[in-house]
Amino acid sequence: MESLANLEAFMRSAEHGSFSEAARRLSLTPAAISRNVAMLERHLGVRLFHRSTRRLTLTEAGEILRLGIADKLDGLQAALASVSVEGGEAAGTLKVSLPPTFGTMHVLPLLPGLLACYPRIKPEWHFENRPIDLVAEGYDAAIGGGFDLAPGVVARTLAPAHIVAVAAPIYLRGRVLPADPAGLQALDGIVMRSLRTGRIRHWTMRDDAGRTMMAPLRETVVVNDPSAMREAAVLGLGVALLAVPDALPALDRGDLVRLVPRWYADAGAISLYYASRTLLPAKTRAFVDWVTDAFRKHRMAERFAGSAG
Missing domain, CATH: 3.40.190.290 (D-Maltodextrin-Binding Protein; domain 2)
Incomplete structure (x- = not known):
């Protein structure tokens, strides 16, 4: 099962077409974002992005993955955040x-x-x-x-x-x-x-x-x-x-x-x-x-x- 960090790095990079911009949004380094995406690609056995010096673009496999998790990632993050809050606060x-x-x-x-x-x-x-x-x-x-x-x-x-x-x-x-x-x-x-x-x-x-x-x-x-x-x-x-x-x-x-x-x-x-x-x-x-x-x-x-x- 892929980690949430890897999937989030992929989704933000796909949204903004840049590891640097995804890193800025997630308060991480571009190297950390690139490493998470590379780990996801290695686990799936497919390339998710075409990389160039100017921009990232999704491969066909990357677009399929983006469409598959686009409306689920936010809900999953909200659920995890809710559990985390309840773990510290009675709710x-x-x-x-x-x-x-x-x-x-x-x-x-x-x-x-x-x-x-x-x-x-x-x-x-x-x-x-x-x-x-x-x-x-x-x-x-x-x-x-x-x-x-x-x-x-x-x-x-x-x-x-x-x-x-x-x-x-x-x-x-x-x-x-x-x-x-x-x-x-x-x-x-x-x-x-x-x-x-x-x-x-x-x-x-x-x-x-x-x-x-x-x-x-x-x-x-x-x-x-x-x-x-x-x-x-x-x-x-x-x-x-x-x-x-x-x-x-x-x-x-x-x-x-x-x-x-x-x-x-x-x-x-x-x-x-x-x-x-x-x-x-x-x-x-x-x-x-x-x-x-x-x-x-x-x-x-x-x-x-x-x-x-």
């Missing part, structure tokens, strides 16, 4: 996958600050409840849990994924509060059926002393989305086992209260995924640093810990 489309509830509540509010610092970034954020293939699907980054780590994919933990039992005050009115997770069985349960497996997941909870106990929720209301579970609980339909980040705003408002405090289920970690630590595009590096700094600054890992009660 371009930033494709990110996020869980709908978590992404909307806790990551989307970070976007105005990110764009204020990096105005050349164009966010394309997909809110979806599924583990994506980061590389195959062309994502720059993803936030979630339980992703399979393909070779070269980095997982950076943001916070724990702890599950807690919650219900609305209106539902609990007049009811005896359970003393431990086993007591949840006496209450109506709001559970979720997995879109991926078709199964309803039941959790084992633990406390800060390390004891474990099953949390056997009755399947009174079945939904297939975490935000629907939360809203059903807010409506007073029963008890839901929710991830702390999904429940936190409703808990802060008093729309939900936590049952069996200090008991929680551990669903792993909420992580930030991206491909490779080396040659990371500036836009991806900016996003990774912005999110991790925000989580650290606001102590989100501590706020999302189920052991906090």
Whole structure:
């Protein structure tokens, strides 16, 4: 494959009929231009110019080459320049996958600050409840849990994924509060059926002393989305086992209260995924640093810990 420098030297020489003028336009020496053109001719095995002491003229092969690359060279140079700029400055489309509830509540509010610092970034954020293939699907980054780590994919933990039992005050009115997770069985349960497996997941909870106990929720209301579970609980339909980040705003408002405090289920970690630590595009590096700094600054890992009660 011919180098861009050789092709550019050829095109500018063809436009101006002179190595000297091409050199002046490209800020090179005439000898460098002549050498690049000679290298191109040697690689192609044809003469591209008729040379005289006064002017260069294209051979038939040279004219064919000029016509073939005339409308492509500028586009190629622009594309390379764009990549070069993005390598030093955060710019371009930033494709990110996020869980709908978590992404909307806790990551989307970070976007105005990110764009204020990096105005050349164009966010394309997909809110979806599924583990994506980061590389195959062309994502720059993803936030979630339980992703399979393909070779070269980095997982950076943001916070724990702890599950807690919650219900609305209106539902609990007049009811005896359970003393431990086993007591949840006496209450109506709001559970979720997995879109991926078709199964309803039941959790084992633990406390800060390390004891474990099953949390056997009755399947009174079945939904297939975490935000629907939360809203059903807010409506007073029963008890839901929710991830702390999904429940936190409703808990802060008093729309939900936590049952069996200090008991929680551990669903792993909420992580930030991206491909490779080396040659990371500036836009991806900016996003990774912005999110991790925000989580650290606001102590989100501590706020999302189920052991906090």
